[in-house]
Amino acid sequence: MTPDALIFDFDGLIMDTESTLLESWRWLWRQHGLELPEEGFFAAHGGPVPERYTELAAAVGASFDRDASHARRNAFRARLHETLEPAPGIRDWLDQASALGLRLAVASSSAQEWVHGNLARAGLLDRFEVTACGDEVAGHKPDPAVYQLALRRLGIGADRGLAFEDTPHGVAAAQAAGLRCVAVPNAFVQVAHFAQADLVLTSAADLTLQTVIDKIS
Template structure:
């Protein structure tokens, strides 16, 4: 029996305390993060140097990282690099690599089953609106989302909680009644700062990073039935609400 068969479409069920799911995009819906890192690694190798994950990791899931790869290439080369040429080549290489990336396992099932459970569905990404909407549209996923908030709409991206706060406000739910689905330390930090239950689903790149702040870690959404997730998140939400002043 499918998970969707456990409830009547659009009607509240035993998990009704959780009202919404909010997805990250890069690395969670589609693994665009590994291709981007690979493209930069190739550029660094062409310039006789190495880009380590430890150097790159702070920028995963955020647009506010201060590492400047072009400046690093300047230092490695001992002269200024042609930034315009590298930017053009990098974008072309990333497009090539990302075009082969599928929707990650379990994502489409969650999107369909969320409706069956009467949940609102949002997306909060540090990437640009054009990037997120373009990839969702190409994969036929855009219609699943009630709201999409992106990095060009906020002053600070993840780990700042602004994107998650905007998304939950759009959905008309308290953060404690929504589940964030993430893949990176910056994303997990943003969700927790917003006051949300957070499930982390690391990809090939982020599974090497510290994700201990998440409430649940799972190798794939395909391995975690939505009903089980909602039950776990509901219990967390109840504890969270009881711990707040004035909540019985």
């Protein structure tokens, strides 16, 4: 069935904010003359492992200031985002969706301020009719709540939507909401973890949107 709406994850799919997250942590460790131990930085589901500050504090010692370090790291990451472009193929997909008359939405576990701010800076916010964000629901992915909210705001049933995700947790959330899901794994998640996705691509630039829809429908 051809969808009426496409629902996109944000982090790691629309924009590669996962790489800027890792780079900001590398930068922070190097401010202390240290190298970030990157093995296991991202969990198997694709998100970062928490408590990196605890590890850094142990490495630095009593002089470590968590609040100041957090502010410095976020400021550095914000500078990276000033020139961060959408992931390859995403702008083309959005253009093709418009030409096909498809409605567009974002369903993200991140806070609305983060999602809207980054979309606006990239000139993409007005491309999406609906957003549903993590600070608007009780549960984060793989909980389907954010997808269910997006569907309610679109006013459609799950059978009329198609989701796009970059992590196994995201795929699980979309499918738990009743949506078909295309996976475009980010660089930090093994493709083998996406066996449940309806279609797996290496990049949004792999296929035209119409071809993707034809393969799913």
